[in-house]
Amino acid sequence: MSRLILHVDLDAFYAAVEQRDHPEWHGRPLVVGAEPGQRGVVATCSYEARRFGVHSAMPIVQAVPRLPPETVYVRPSMARYAKVSQQIMGVLETVSPVVERVSIDEAYLDVSRLTALIGPPAVIGAQVKARIWAAVGLTASVGIGPNRLIAKLASEAQKPNGLTIVPPEQVGDFLAPMPFTVLRGIGVKTAPRLERLGVKMIGDVRQLSLETLRHHLGARTGSQVYQQARGLADDRIDPDRPRQSISRETTFPEDVSDPQILEETLRWAAQEVGAIARQTQHLGRAVTLKIRFHPFETHTRSRTLKVPTADDAALFHTAWSLFAAEPWSGRPVRLIGLGISGWSATDGGVQMDLFETAAPEPGPKRDRLAATLDAIRNRFGADAIRRGRSRDLLG
Structure with missing residues (x-):
């Protein structure tokens, strides 16, 4: 089946x-x-x-x-949004016992066995949307397909408040007119190589042989792109799938060279990543800065911390020091962001990094400060309180 x-x-x-x-x-x-x-x-x-x-x-x-x-x-x-999210996830669990939450506002469900109980896919999708609306008064876009890739692309096809069903026999027609960049694994190095082969749409990718794709993209990426262009992808839904990293980034509508805007955007990313890490009890050792210049020149820089952290200030300080260490000042930036990975088991506390003397000091006081700031932001909003620039690098 x-x-x-x-x-x-x-x-x-x-x-x-x-x-x-x-x-x-x-x-x-x-x-x-x-x-x-x-x-x-x-x-x-x-x-x-x-x-x-x-x-x-x-x-x-x-x-x-x-x-x-x-x-x-x-x-x-955030506290209000998180509460609504929990209500929605509870609704989804009344539809299927196999639910994988991937963010605060999206999830995958395995509904393979529900056609005999509820009806055809269109009925299942309509029921999911109706239950969410009845529970929280919000609209959702739903996509249903034979795997994660097709389901995700289907949910994006008719936003907002859409419902798109892609049966297995229609996957090829569904994918063919889409830009090839929607496929997973297409990056700043891969895209130009495909463009040089005359590829614009996924239908064009399907005209290339596996050997051609492997030759131009490498064995692993070439094989992945070949399979995805034919609608072949992961169909496993795992409620306990471990999170590999947490990251936030933004692509500017116009390239930015103002260091204040870049700094502020990186502060935002650090605050977002830190808050999610603390909420999910993740402490990471690896902090990664990502930056992109015109047209697709992308760089990543990482630093492994001596002590795992989930603190906004340590994340920002590390990422900003990585930026400052490179000869990038004044260059117009298209994208900037940061991520954290390399998890260590948490023990209820969030410790800080000691990689250099300018970094925030570790200790229980900073743990309590982070918890207090989270509580204030959750109740009154993310911008209700900010760390002072003179006392902390997050500013």
Whole structure:
């Protein structure tokens, strides 16, 4: 029997929660994140705001000029969003016993055995959407296909509030007109190589032999691209799948050379990554900086810490020092972000790095400070309190 994988993705999740809780904001552009005149970025925004070219992680100084005067700006309320997310995941578990949560607003379900109980895929998908709406009053886009890749692409096909079913026999037709860049593993080195072969769409990829792809992309990547172009991908759903890393990055709509914007964006990424790491009880030893210049020149720099951490300040300090150590100053940046990996078992405390004397000092006080800041941000919003620049490098 063919596997049936369902991917559910909440539509503009943070913004949708705010519009649900404030009906007077329906239909207006809404930005969740920093406010005009502040330093910071867009955490997410409503579809009304996206029509003006605004997107998640865009610096607020770039977003505000694009948006009309009636735009609503609100600070994130992570505790409220997390509570709604838990309600949604509970709803999904009433549909299928096999649910893999991949972020606060999306999950995969194995619904292979539900056709005899509930009905055909379209009925299952409609029921998932209806149950979410009944429970929390939010819309979700759902995609159903024979594996994770197809289900994910299907959920993106008709956003917002979409439902797309891709039976196995229609996978080829579904994929053929899509740009080849939606395939997993297509990076800054891979894409130009395919373009030189005249490839634009996934249908073009399917015209290339396995030998040709392996020759131009390497054995591993070539084989992966060959399989994905034919709709062959992982169909396993694992509720206990371990998380390999936590990262946040942003692509700027226009290349940025202002160091203050780059620094502030990296601070945002550090705060996001640190908060998720602490919530999930992950301590990481490896901090990675990612940066991209025009057109696709991408660099990563990593540092292994002596002591595992999940602290915002240590993450930012490490990533920013990696940036400062390179001759990149003044070059226009297209993308910047950071990640953490190399997990160590947690013992309930979050320790700091000792890699150099300028790094924040470790100890129980910093553990308590991180916990206190998280509690304040969860209750009053991510920008309700910030670390002072003179006392801490996160500033």
